[in-house]
Amino acid sequence: MQLIWFLRSCLFAVGQLTSLVFFSVLGQFTRPFSFKVRYDVMHYWAVFCVWWLKLTCGLRYQVHGAEHINKNQAAVIMARHESAWETLVFQQIFPRQAYVLKRELLRIPFFGWGMALLHPIAIDRGAGRQALKQLVSEGSARIKSGDWVVVFPEGTRMAPNELGKINVGGAMMASQAKATVYLVAHNAGSYWPKNSFIKRPGSIDVYISEPLNAGEMSVAELNRATEEWFKKHL
Template sequence: MKAIWFVRSVLFALGQVTTLVLFSLVGQLTRPFSFKARYQFMHYWAKFCLVWVRWTCGVKYRVHGAENINPKEAGLILARHESAWETLAFQAIFPRQAYVLKRELLKIPFFGWGMALLNPIAIDRGAGRKALNQLVKEGSARLQQGDWVVVFPEGTRMPAGELGKINIGGAMLATKAKAPVYLVAHNAGSYWPKNSFIKKPGTIDVFISAPLDVAEMSAAEVNQQIENWLSQHLVTTTSSVAKEETAQPE
């Protein structure tokens, strides 16, 4: 079984890397245009990868709570981070968005060049308060411009079923920007694990909350909401993986 997973993962990687080089190079021609135009071109790479990983590795997904998304008003997405999968999938699930990411990622050949076209909020995680202020300032500006913003409150990818420390940055941005806040949980790490080359077949469950009104909440209260919601849905997503594995033939 693992040998088959490896071969299928090799096929996925070949398609992913080849198209990444193509999109990142051709995408440089879109630099003179608006972010909307650049995003419109580059996000097709993410959509291709979602289709390609389904065809090659059998990794599918289903969304619970898609009806909660209001495309007419830019929202702040505070999401669980387990793998590279969600950075691709959110581009298919949500309207045009900007990511908060480590500045070093933009230095990676091809990948970083492509990400730079997507107007990210690139922070120096070692800069402390300065990085926090940058997140709040640039995140608020993106939301006012009508772009959604994605923040991973745990700050780094976590193993499936394990909740990390919830950092304050996303909550501070939420209280400052007064934009609708969507909490998102999923179990992508069960099928596309952190730092793993092999992708396992299965269906990723994505849970999207109703938009939270944080106008009267403190950052600490928002953080508690995030922690409670993610903790609750970690149980649900872990359970769904167990049921799917039990149902699969030996």
């Protein structure tokens, strides 16, 4: 069984890397156009990868709470981070979005080139309070311009059933923008674990909360609600 999973994961990796190179090069020709146009082109890489993952590795997903999403109002997604999987699938579940990520990811050949086209909020995590101010300022601006913002408040990928510290940046940004917030938990790490090459077949469950109004909550209250949502779905 392990050998079959390995071979299927190899097949997925070939398609993922080949398509990454293709979209990264293609995307450079979209630079003169608006962010909307660039996103509309580049997000098809994620769409392809999710389809290819299902075809090669038998990994599917089911969304619980999709009816809560108001796609006509830009919002903040405060999500659990267990895998590379959610960065792909969120682009199918939610409208056009900007990711908060480590600045060094933009230096990765092809991946970083493509990601840079998607107008991320690239943070220098060693910059301390300056990084926090950047997140609040740029995140608020993205929401006002109609883009959703994805924040992983634990700051790094966590193992299944392991909860990390909930950082304040995402809650501060949502509060500053008086934004709607959706809390998102899932169990992707049970099928595509952190730093694992092998993807196991199965169905990932994604849980989306009812919308929260960050303008009516303190940062502490929002972080507490996030922690409770994550714990509930560990």
